[in-house]
Amino acid sequence: MGATINRLNRPGYENRSVNRSENLSEKMPRNPSRYEAPYYERTEPTTVPVVLTIAGSDSGGGAGIEADIKTFTSLGVFGTVALTAVTAQNTTGVPGVYVLDPDFVVAQVDAVATDFTIGAAKTGMLANSAIIEAVAGVVKRHSIPNLVVDPVMVSKSRVPLMEEEARRTLVSTLLPLATVITPNIPEAEAILGMNITTTAEARLAARKLRDLGPRWVVVKGGHLEGETGYAGYAVDIAFNGEEFIELSARRYATPNTHGTGCTFSSAIAAYLALGLGVREALCSAKDYITWAIANSLSLGHGCGPTNHFYFRGHK
Numbered sequence: 001m002g003a004t005i006n007r008l009n010r011p012g013y014e015n016r017s018v019n020r021s022e023n024l025s026e027k028m029p030r031n032p033s034r035y036e037a038p039y040y041e042r043t044e045p046t047t048v049p050v051v052l053t054i055a056g057s058d059s060g061g062g063a064g065i066e067a068d069i070k071t072f073t074s075l076g077v078f079g080t081v082a083l084t085a086v087t088a089q090n091t092t093g094v095p096g097v098y099v100l101d102p103d104f105v106v107a108q109v110d111a112v113a114t115d116f117t118i119g120a121a122k123t124g125m126l127a128n129s130a131i132i133e134a135v136a137g138v139v140k141r142h143s144i145p146n147l148v149v150d151p152v153m154v155s156k157s158r159v160p161l162m163e164e165e166a167r168r169t170l171v172s173t174l175l176p177l178a179t180v181i182t183p184n185i186p187e188a189e190a191i192l193g194m195n196i197t198t199t200a201e202a203r204l205a206a207r208k209l210r211d212l213g214p215r216w217v218v219v220k221g222g223h224l225e226g227e228t229g230y231a232g233y234a235v236d237i238a239f240n241g242e243e244f245i246e247l248s249a250r251r252y253a254t255p256n257t258h259g260t261g262c263t264f265s266s267a268i269a270a271y272l273a274l275g276l277g278v279r280e281a282l283c284s285a286k287d288y289i290t291w292a293i294a295n296s297l298s299l300g301h302g303c304g305p306t307n308h309f310y311f312r313g314h315k
């Protein structure tokens, strides 16, 4: 008998459980010499939006391109990849980083962009200035729409994932091309050289970051805990130059938040590719990351990953 996992029971949402009681091995003949799969009716023409992630690999599977692809798959878009770096990584740390050649990053984007119509793209770990410049160049050359820039600088385990000077290159070349940027608090502080300890300061930071050229800024509040009036909530500040949106969710007391940033930014890209406007994409992505944290997985010996699957909550 299998177990029933993941009950989602919130007002306005489908109550969905995933039942694994079906015992597949019982249906299998013993020692078959031939097995024929069922005939499935074709559903052509079938197509889904294509989304590109330009980011590093996390061998632990909870962050990086692995988190991106899982998010894309869960949200029903087709994920493609331009890998920038390979990390030896797990839930406790990052023992190794191997950075790829910028020309090879460009070759991957060229290969994808000349074959598919890309609906949206996201960037994650870009490692160094040469890769950032190369990525900015190839994004412009292919006029890739709906670019979400997650300015990844350090891992959850506090290992630097971007060289110092690369931050300046990121600001001057890539941020101006972005539809949305999604710095966390330490990244916003590093880019702006200011301290952010309150939601009011996060709003000020969002304003200053918007001046650097992106259409929308989301200053993520995962690292901003315990402020009066916001205690118990994870609040992100979105700003487009005219209006602020507070993206708020109940804060879960869990150590399993490995890859929250990658998952959130790739969900934004997925929803943009699915045709939502930026406001709706941000709210839907907030919903998805909240669900993924609420159902996060106790795997490994450190910060476990979020749960990317079985999200069917959006109406």
Ligand SMILES: Nc1ncnc2c1ncn2[C@@H]1O[C@H](COP(=O)(O)OP(=O)(O)OP(=O)(O)O)[C@@H](O)[C@H]1O
Pocket (backbone or CB within 6 Å): 063, 155, 156, 183, 184, 185, 220, 221, 222, 223, 234, 235, 236, 249, 250, 251, 252, 253, 254, 257, 258, 259, 260, 261, 262, 264, 286, 289, 290, 293
């Ligand atoms: N404990 C939590 N409960 C609910 N939401 C959270 C929690 N921690 C983070 N979030 C939300 O997750 C999203 C990602 O934010 P976060 O600040 O964790 O990103 P990050 O630091 O870039 O993550 P990463 O370390 O994976 O790169 C935001 O929407 C944030 O509000």
Ligand SMILES: [Mg+2]
Pocket (backbone or CB within 6 Å): 152, 153, 184, 261, 262
């Ligand atoms: Mg991050």
